[in-house]
Amino acid sequence: MKNLTPEKNILFPEASQEFSNLQCPSCGGDEFKVIPLSGFKGEHFIRIFCNNCGEHLLFQTSFYSSPNKESEKDYDNNNLININFLQKEWEEWVGWKKRHLNSHVSHKTLFSKYSQLCLAFLIFGIVLFFILDRWHLLDPILEFPEARQKHIIDFAEVLLKVQCFPSIMKSKIKTVPIKYTREPTVHKDFIQYGEAGIYWGEEYIKIHRSNFWFFGLPKKTQLLNTLVHELRHRSSPRLGHNIEFYKLVKKDVECVKNYLNELEY
Secondary structure, X not given: OOOEOOOOOOOOOOOOOOXXXXXXXOOOOOOEEEEXXXXXXXXXXXEEEEOOOOOEEEEEEOOOOOOOOOOHHHHHHHHHHHHHHHHHHHHXXXXXXXXXXXXXXXXXXXXXXXXXXXXXXXXXXXXXXXXXXXXXXXXXXXXXXHHHHHHHHXXXXXXXXXXXXXXXXXXXXXXXXXXXXXXXXXXXXXXXXHHHOOOOOOOOEEEEHHHEOOOOOEOHHHHHHHHHHHHHHHXXXXXXXXXXXXXXXXXXXXXXXXXXXXXXX
16 A cells, blocks of 8 residues: 555554555546544544545544454455445445536537527627617717718619619609718607608708618618608608508519619529
8 A cells, every 4th residue: 555644544553555455436546645534523534535536535434443353354354345335435426426516517518508608699799789770879980971972872873773663753863962961860769761851842862871880881771761762752742651652662662672682693
């Protein structure tokens, strides 16, 4: 037996070979460090450390009679019984740790391991999307009116090429100025049509910055709806905002969408 503590062995007094048959249930090593301990009420404990892998066991024991008071055969039998019992107890302890302390980590799926991170990322994405969607209300720094004006004009010129788009609305594109504006919204409900500020008595069509993301990219669907909505107002002012007006706007928007989809393919 190697690396025993110099203290008197509590489990097997006056002996140095008692653990020679013991094996570490984790790595199979047979060299240990044995530390005897005592409790407040005279209890006796032993802590065994495997020198190879560090696996350890703490158990309570009691004094045993020395081989001087019993036959050598009885002593060897008692020694073997105690070692076998200790080996079994240690193996059960290591097996319990593997089942209950380590298995829950190894059996986790990739999603369950990072579920909290995924949830935080989802919440961050939702908040970021809301900020970007409403950034136009905060008067952003990254805004280039000339580039946005050019994009509006280019988009309006695309409408001239759509065959199913009403000719009267095409004529309004050519005759009515379309301008990008940062003016305060007319309505406080943040509807893009109210923000566009297009009314029959005005001299030009105004496209509000809410039709763009703060870093310059357009909100294509919203920009299309805004242009069609206000061009329809100019073409059919008597309709106002009645049911017939919204039916025509829906029809015109679908017409342009189909054309744009065909261009992509």
